[in-house]
Amino acid sequence: MSARKTSKRSAAPRSAAGAPSATARPVDAAQDGSRDLELVGFGSMVLDRIHRTRRVIGANEKALLDAVDAQTGPVRTCVGGLMLNQLGWAALFGLRVGIFGRQAEDEAGRVLRAAMARHGIETHLDRTASGSSIAEIFVDAAGERAIYMAAAGTAETRPRHVHEDHSGFVARAARLTTEISQLPLDTALAALELARAMGIGTVVDLDVRPSDAVGVLGDRETFDRVLRAADLLKPTEIAARELFPELDSLEALARRIREAYGVPRVVMTLGEAGALLSDAEGERLVPAYGARAVVDSTGAGDAFLGGYLAGETLGLAPIDAVRLGNACGAACVERVGAFPDEPEVLRARVLELYAGPEPADARWGEAVAAKTQGASSGRGPAQAGLRVLEVAAREIAALAGRHDGASILAAAELIERAEAGGGRVHVTGVGKPEHVAHYAASLLASTGTPATFLHATESLHGSLGQIVPGDVVIAISNSGTTGECLLAARAVRDYGGRLIAVTGGLGSALAELADVTLDAGVSEEGGPLGLAPRASVAAEILVLAALGAVLQERRGLDRKAYASRHPAGALGKQARGES
Numbered sequence: 307m308s309a310r311k312t313s314k315r316s317a318a319p320r321s322a323a324g325a326p327s328a329t330a331r332p333v334d335a336a337q338d339g340s341r342d343l344e345l346v347g348f349g350s351m352v353l354d355r356i357h358r359t360r361r362v363i364g365a366n367e368k369a370l371l372d373a374v375d376a377q378t379g380p381v382r383t384c385v386g387g388l389m390l391n392q393l394g395w396a397a398l399f400g401l402r403v404g405i406f407g408r409q410a411e412d413e414a415g416r417v418l419r420a421a422m423a424r425h426g427i428e429t430h431l432d433r434t435a436s437g438s439s440i441a442e443i444f445v446d447a448a449g450e451r452a453i454y455m456a457a458a459g460t461a462e463t464r465p466r467h468v469h470e471d472h473s474g475f476v477a478r479a480a481r482l483t484t485e486i487s488q489l490p491l492d493t494a495l496a497a498l499e500l501a502r503a504m505g506i507g508t509v510v511d512l513d514v515r516p517s518d519a520v521g522v523l524g525d526r527e528t529f530d531r532v533l534r535a536a537d538l539l540k541p542t543e544i545a546a547r548e549l550f551p552e553l554d555s556l557e558a559l560a561r562r563i564r565e566a567y568g569v570p571r572v573v574m575t576l577g578e579a580g581a582l583l584s585d586a587e588g589e590r591l592v593p594a595y596g597a598r599a600v601v602d603s604t605g606a607g608d609a610f611l612g613g614y615l616a617g618e619t620l621g622l623a624p625i626d627a628v629r630l631g632n633a634c635g636a637a638c639v640e641r642v643g644a645f646p647d648e649p650e651v652l653r654a655r656v657l658e659l660y661a662g663p664e665p666a667d668a669r670w671g672e673a674v675a676a677k678t679q680g681a682s683s684g685r686g687p688a689q690a691g692l693r694v695l696e697v698a699a700r701e702i703a704a705l706a707g708r709h710d711g712a713s714i715l716a717a718a719e720l721i722e723r724a725e726a727g728g729g730r731v732h733v734t735g736v737g738k739p740e741h742v743a744h745y746a747a748s749l750l751a752s753t754g755t756p757a758t759f760l761h762a763t764e765s766l767h768g769s770l771g772q773i774v775p776g777d778v779v780i781a782i783s784n785s786g787t788t789g790e791c792l793l794a795a796r797a798v799r800d801y802g803g804r805l806i807a808v809t810g811g812l813g814s815a816l817a818e819l820a821d822v823t824l825d826a827g828v829s830e831e832g833g834p835l836g837l838a839p840r841a842s843v844a845a846e847i848l849v850l851a852a853l854g855a856v857l858q859e860r861r862g863l864d865r866k867a868y869a870s871r872h873p874a875g876a877l878g879k880q881a882r883g884e885s
Contacts, residue, residue: 341506343404343428344619345396346479348468348497349511350460350488351407351422352387352439353414353813356602356642359444362452382787383813384643385421387439387460388487388513391605391644393427395612395634398646398653400669401619404428404479406472408459414438415459417813421645423708424701424829430475432467435459439488449600449639457488465496476500483509483615491524491532498535510536511611512545533567540573540611556591560584573614573628575607575635581628592628595636595659605644610635613656620665633659650676650830651837690833694840697832701841702848708825711856714849717806717822718856721755724778724804732760732773735782736790738839739846742782746850752871753854754863762794775802780850783807784826784842786814795819808846824849 357380358372371380385394393403405422409415409431415438422429437458445451468476476482482501484494498508510532520526533539541549546559550566553559556574564572564584571585580594613634617627637655638644646652653673664670676693721731731750735743743759750757760779761769773779779798783791786809795805795816807820810827817823826845833840869881 341478341480342402343478344401344480345393345403345483345615346476346481347389347393347403347405347483348407348472348489348494349389349483349485350387350439350455350457351390351405351409351418352441352455352460353417354384354386354441354443354604354643356382356384356443356445356604359446361446362444362450381815382642383417383811385418385645385647385813386441386443386605386643387418388485388511388605388608389483390418390422390427391608391646392483392511392612392615394425394646395609395638396616396619397425397427398612398634398649398656399616399620399673401616402428404430404475406430406475408432408435408463408467409438410435410459412438413813414440420708420812420825420827421647424704424827425646425649426704430472432463432471435462443604445602445604445642449603451602451604453604455488460488461490463489463493465493468493468496468500473500476506477504479506481507481509481615481619483511483611485511485513486519486523486529486532487511487513489523491519491528495528495532495535498532502535507537508535509538509540509611509615511607512539512541513607515545515548517548530567533563533569536567536569538571538573539563539567539569540575540607540614542607543574543576546574556582557584557589560589571624573611573624573631575610577603577606580632581610583624583628585624590625592625592632594632595661597636597639600639602642602644603639606635606638608644609638609646617665620667620670622662622665626662629662630656630660633657647829650832694832697830698841698844701828701830702844705825705828705845705849709849709852713822713824714853714856717824717853718860720804720806720822721778721857722860724776725755727776729774729776729778729804731755731757731778731780733757733780733782733850734760734762734765734791734794736762736788736794738843739782739784739788739791742843742846742850743780745847746780746782746854749851750854750857752868753858754861754867754871755854755857760794762790765794766790766797770797770801773798773801773803776804778804778806780806780808781816781820782809782826782846782850783814783816784810784839784846786811786816788816792816792819808849810842810845824853 359369363369373380393405397403405427411433439458439460440456442454443451484497501508520529550559550562553562560572560574560582561584574582578594580592583590610631614627614631617630633656636659637652733743733747747757747759760772781791781795792815798805799819805820807816807823808826809816812825826849828841828845831840865881
């Protein structure tokens with residue numbers, strides 16, 4: 307097995323018990339107990355590959371792809387999937403959420419699990435599927451999209467898996483949400499019936515046309531039973547109209563669905579028109595909030611339902627929960643991708659859009675305080691500083707929990723093989739990672755691994771001659787999509803060098819180029835805007851420090867050797883035992 311394949315598999319998160327399961331069907335550990343999870347989801351967890359096109363084409367047509375953005379090029383890989391998106395937006399407001407189902411021990415699964423860990427989404431996963439779910443998404447100039455899905459492990463989940471593998475996890479939920487999208491209908495029904503037997507509230511997201519669900523996911527009888535098993539049903543307008551095509555009025559349509567299936571509450575999403583709420587109090591249309599610009603409509607309905615469920619959980623009335631859902635949907639379409647991977651920025655944008663009463667739950671107050679910190683109080687700057695420290699501490703703890711040491715060991719072994727063949731180590735980065743690269747090169751050199759800084763931009767104008775075939779270059783990029791860093795990384799590979807990526811973008815172009823990828827991802831940066839690199843810089847530094855420690859230990863560098871590299875200064879004196 308190649309070093310690249312070995313290292314990427316080795317970065318898979320460990321179980322909650324601290325070690326990979328040795329059973330035939332490894333499932334992340336979870337303890338049965340009280341209903342400590344407010345929302346548990348069952349459904350799609352997908353690695354999205356997003357493409358930008360001028361228009362969504364039809365059969366037998368061809369079209370050129372545009373760049374998704376200035377850094378990424380024609381393809382951008384994002385965390386997604388209806389259920390994972392929904393839970394991510396619900397977690398934005400502090401809800402305790404979890405997800406269960408099937409994935410594989412593959413690259414897509416590893417990226418998805420790392421993202422869930424960063425965002426505090428508890429998992430209970432069977433990892434023996436043939437593959438993890440992926441989607442190819444084509445977004446046009448107006449932000450509309452076409453999605454092609456490969457359900458893989460999601461489609462392989464059977465009713466027996468729900469009962470045999472996940473019933474204890476379901477028992478921890480106050481509410482269960484599932485989908486008609488990728489799950490087989492009988493499997494979704496098994497989860498809903500299990501939840502109902504446990505007295506757990508149920509939510510169904512009808513995200514595809516009934517005609518697409520019936521025949522592909524199951525039969526019509528099971529489809530109808532799934533809808534009847536919901537306490538809350540969220541159909542798209544397209545799906546709802548296909549259920550009762552004879553009805554033109556949206557209000558009459560929502561009421562007919564509610565009455566025909568015996569569902570207490572129906573919330574129909576209407577795209578840019580907003581959402582329609584139907585329950586015992588009647589039908590009410592809630593207009594959408596205006597987005598600054600529709601960049602990508604992928605996942606807007608998922609964001610809406612995540613926000614709606616968060617609102618209800620925090621104590622909002624249903625009509626106000628719809629308003630919060632609309633705010634989440636509007637914030638979602640203003641950027642590429644559906645999963646809320648910039649939680650501080652997106653939460654602040656939702657709060658800016660939302661025009662409704664504030665729930666009494668303390669978590670809402672915390673979200674508002676985080677948005678407005680430093681705006682009026684003289685204590686604001688101090689609070690902002692403490693927030694940075696708190697975020698960094700939490701992110702580093704989460705990072706340590708995801709690493710099992712295997713990927714760092716694989717990077718160390720790659721460096722040792724290069725050195726054995728006469729190769730050397732170089733470290734590069736662009737922007738803030740350039741400063742991290744200077745530090746890492748210095749740290750490695752001082753602890754027994756000679757290393758030099760490589761200027762990414764200059765390497766494209768002659769400094770590539772600094773390396774020779776067989777050298778190892780450590781490339782640092784938080785996103786893994788920085789244009790200059792990618793150009794340098796490709797040049798290194800073309801020149802015969804080996805590549806170690808240190809990045810939070812585990813599905814990024816940089817990670818794909820690398821022989822070994824080291825996870826340095828964070829979900830929040832800290833700071834008033836949540837944009838400037840803070841926690842990510844700390845993560846990169848500590849991951850590289852961990853790599854240096856592994857190399858130092860394997861070399862057997864003792865105090866005498868360390869002192870020889872520090873002939874002056876306090877550290878040198880300490881290593882020599884001098885006062």
